[in-house]
Amino acid sequence: MEAVNTYLLSVTLASLLVNFAISLYAMFFKPHYVKKVIALTILGDTVNTFAIYIGYRRWVEQRPPRVPVLTDLRPEAIEEFKNLAVDPLPQALVLTAIVIGLAVILFLVFLGWILYSHYRTLDMREIKRLKG
Amino acid sequence: MLPGETGVYLVMAIISLLSVVAVYMAVKTRDLVKAVIYSALQSGLYSILYFLLLAPDIGLVYIPVAVGLIPGVLLVLISKTERWEKE
């Protein structure tokens, strides 16, 4: 039973790795600008999911793990909270990473519009040929 | 039936496999509007995954940003430029 649980958890990790590989391929080999931006969003989100996946915690003695939010404010509930809750630190760092990724994508979209108004196309091979 | 732990991990595995299919379809299609829709579908599946990995803060950020705002901005850009990717 332990091996089945480990296998199912590693299916999630393997699918995140395959997503990473596919989006990296698309960012290099697809010639259109908007497709490169879409691949960049998928890449950023997959890396954030890696970080949250590392912070997960398995079931401890048949009790499920908990969200890192205290609901019982008595002092004796803190010990059990510490033994059952999931890691809160990767979630805080991923929150910052999502905002910064979003800022970069917004700026890239503005830049794409300026590119189109100069070169009349968004195909990067055409732009490389026309540059200058 | 299944014990609870294996059930949760099985649902996580199925959603991850569906997201791999969605990412592949987003990369392969040549119509850019369909690529944006497939990318929004992949973001929806990722937000369910965040909820199952017990991170509701991240899920609450991810749903308006990656299913609503980013496809909205990309669709405005596509409507002002071109729609089909050439070979």
Added chain:
Amino acid sequence: MRLVEVIVLISTVLAVALLITVGFEHLVPSERVRPVAEFYLNATYNQYELRNYTAMSPEAVTAIVWDFRGLDTLFETSVFYLALIAGLALTRGLLLERAEKSGHGLSIIVRTVTRITAPMIVAVGASIGLHGHLTPGGGFQGGSVIAVLPMVVIVVFSASFLVIKGVTTTKLLVVRSLGLTGIGLTAIAVFLVGITLHMPAYVFQNMAKPDAQISMPYSVAGALISGTLWFFNIFEMFAVAAGFSIAFIALMLARTLESSRGE
């Protein structure tokens, strides 16, 4: 042809998973968390043992984002502000915001339903943002939900509807700057109090520390507000909602140089 591709993808994923299970078992999560995480989980609402390190907020993630690692969040907000200013600077001469006659929009059913659900969107976003120190949520989550509203209004009514109603990028930029000023003032509030009372105090301080004994009030009339966390959440909510709206309005209304010169 399509079914073969899907089968190849899924079998690749399953094979890599088998490889990880057999060889790299330390990459899969285990039953214990790191000692750093145990410290943060212990210190987030603990006024009995760790009185000098606690943040007095039952939500561990908000306490880490705004109290334990508050400087990271301050600089992340400024990075977002810089990206927004760069985007606006690119479309500077091309942003036409004359109040023309408003366009058609969609049918009357869609417009009536949008008029009913628009206050609901704002209410949900404000509820998520203001309760950020008690439940999962916070300033950035609430701000993003509220920022969906201008996008829906621009699509359902028309692109010049917002301009006719008086919502321009200049006014939204003022709202965003006020939000950022509020965040900056809250960050140095305890420091200024310490200077006037001649007691030692830190910048970005929330609760009393061993050598700086001033602290923000953590509960007002029986309700928990966790010191600076509530103020940070509300200012960040205003700043984020205004920032996204500016980006969307600027992208929607920008026109190219040739067509704008001809008008």
